[in-house]
Amino acid sequence: MKNAKLFLISLVFVSLSNSVLLAADTASVTLGKVVELGCHRLERLVTLGKIDESFLTKINSIQITKLQPTKPTDPSFKVVVTQYSGADGTANQVDLMMDANGKGIAQTLRAGADAQNAPVWNDKDAVSLVENSLHYIFESNDSEIKLFVTGLSYLRLKQVNNDRGEKSARVQMNSTDSSKILEITMKEDGTVESANTVNP
């Protein structure tokens, strides 16, 4: 009887510790992929009317943090999407909590002032431009660019003029796997014009 109890306790202990380990270790997607899934989640939340459409048009930056889940239901990633800041310096922000596969499990809206001086995009919206830059790095075979797929930690979208004076979109990416910054410049339709790594 005592042995049976001991066996049961060990069984429970083993299964609990396994599930904790499993929760911490099953992050099967890259950080870049989670950010892309975060963009899709953003679009879904707008479609469902849970967040404002300005999150598609006025994005300024996206930050991703890998979390340390202690149970299977805990999120594995936190993706923070920030709009251009408003008159008082605050900005609308949404925190997306994602599971180990990059599926959205919760979101928290942090209201700030309405974005001021956010660039106007004439073809694709801001979130689609960010997605295009991510698709570009996923498809790249360049080993230096791949570091931004595996270790992406932050990206920022801004409007610049290219060599011909045309309005372009530039996404700057930081990676925990690289000391450099990746700059991807696109036309307004999302076509990539250049991708370069630069020193910070």
Added chain:
Amino acid sequence: MSLEIFKLAFLLMISLLVSSCTYRKEKESDFIVSYNQAMLDKVSYQLINQRILIPNCISCHDSSDNVNLETYSSVYGHIDKINQVTILNRKMPKSPYPALSKDKLELLATWIHVGAPEKPLDGSDLPPVEVEPLEPKFSSIKKNIFQNKCFICHSAGKEAERVSLSSPDDMIKSPLEIVIPGNPDESGLILSILPGARKIMPPKKSGIANLKADEIEIIKQWIANGAKD
């Protein structure tokens, strides 16, 4: 002066040479469509519809903004254009849809050659087409909707393979929440096919017709019922 004329003549010769090479290459890689003599008095709209229009054309040419090819009168009204873009120019079906096989091209050419009749000239007829009703089951949705309008991009090796629609499990497990059993209103599949969707599927650039209201309703029912096999 004479040197310039010589240069011009030389350039003209080179360009003529290049264009003739291209022309020959096109001719060699092509085949000539002939008529299927055995089918001259047997071919009919019904046969063409079953063998060619439904499997190859209707996914784009239904009641969408494109030319409608769902009825005999509509097809007959566009017969010259069909002949031109399908048989003479081979511009249809458009990529990514595969080109018509030689047999299908010959059958279509034969039908047009005999005047595109609704019924066979010998008076015979095919048995009526048994239309399988669309049901809120994955097998039915897959066969009647996904096969025609989605798998051309959403399948292995194709442009949108990462968004798999090949099984209920794939769609339920996807981080994109393609299907949320019991909740059609928040399922990505439904949100992307509704008229007015931001990035509507099939995408406009594909030329594939949007899903019809009854097709959307059936998919909704299937998801509401738990999205099982």
